[in-house]
Amino acid sequence: MISTKDPCISICTFSDDICVGCGRSKREIRAWKKLDKADKRTVLAEAELRLLALGATGRRKSK
Template identity: 80%
Template sequence: MSSTKDPCIDICKFNDDICIGCGRTKREIRAWKKLDKDDKRIVLAESALRLLALEATGRRKKK
């Protein structure tokens, strides 16, 4: 994942502190603008795994 573009898709609904739109935690969303590129890449990788888990349980919303 080379892009560090904000992954927000304007859904912003949470399930157990995880946004069902982008997969980030509330803390990660608040910190996003202050993170460096490497930390953003880590957050993006972790959020992608969370989204897969949400999809597997049928709790993910797509735009």
């Protein structure tokens, strides 16, 4: 199961409104604390796909 811990890794650089550190949009970052666990998991899954699309390593763990 995906952790719902705040995914910020203090690399707050944006590419077209998406943080290259965590993959979240500015709107998602602002709303993070108010989201429930299910919504956080959805945001994290979408952020992962964005990081892949950007070619950013971000918070992905190497296997």
